[in-house]
Amino acid sequence: xxxQQMLPATEAKDKRPNLLTVLCILTFIGSGLNAFSxxxxxxxxxxxxxxxxxxxxxxxxxxxxxxxxxxxxYFAVTALINSLAIAGAIRMWQLHKHGFHIYTVAQILVIxxxxxxxxxxxxxxxxxxxxxxxVMLYGSTLKKMS
Numbered sequence: 421x422x423x424q425q426m427l428p429a430t431e432a433k434d435k436r437p438n439l440l441t442v443l444c445i446l447t448f449i450g451s452g453l454n455a456f457s458x459x460x461x462x463x464x465x466x467x468x469x470x471x472x473x474x475x476x477x478x479x480x481x482x483x484x485x486x487x488x489x490x491x492x493x494y495f496a497v498t499a500l501i502n503s504l505a506i507a508g509a510i511r512m513w514q515l516h517k518h519g520f521h522i523y524t525v526a527q528i529l530v531i532x533x534x535x536x537x538x539x540x541x542x543x544x545x546x547x548x549x550x551x552x553x554x555v556m557l558y559g560s561t562l563k564k565m566s
Contacts, residue, residue, distance in 0.1 A: 434515065435564075436513070436515060436564070437561050437564050439557065439560070439561055440512060440513075440558070440561040440564065441513075443509075443512075443554065443557055443558055443561075444509045444510075444512060444513045446554075447505060447506065447509040447523070447554070448506060448509060451502040451503075451505040451506045451509070451526075452502075452506060454498070454499075454502040455499045455500075455502035455503045455506065456499075458495045458496070458498045458499035458502065459495070459496075459499040461495040462492050462495035462496045462499060465492045465495070469488060469490075472484060472487055472488055473488055476488065486538055489538065490537065490538070491537070493537075494533070494537040494538075497533060497537075498530070498533055501526050501529045501530055501533060502526070502530070504522060504523075504525070504526040504529070505522075505523055505526035505527065505530070507519075507522055508520065508521070508522030508523030508524075508525075508526055509523055512558065512561075512565065515564065515565045515566060516565060516566065517562060517565040517566065519565075520558055520559065520562055520565070523554075523555070523558060524555050524558075527551035527554065527555055528551075530547060530551060531543045531544070531547050531548060531551060534547075
């Protein structure tokens, strides 16, 4: 037990906090799935829109009709934004502070992209809440990064 307390400062700083590990894994999963699904919709745009139209008609999914007006470029851009978030998380996983800035920019773009592409009057509350919580939690681990 005394050996653990006597670790040199460099070794203590190089250990990734558990919170950072959990956040990065959640980002890899969430942003990875979003990047992949948006890329697939972009590649198979016509089939995806036909499927979405059937969902709206059959199940009356609220909010889904908004995506029926989307252009393929929206899905390409959101795939890139989510890839940017993954890149930031990878750098934070490696304990580099600039990954936090990359990730934060990606989260801002995730909030702004639907407003731009769909001409929405304001951001989605859930997107702000989720992105804000993740940015704050990542920010709390910055002191362990170099």
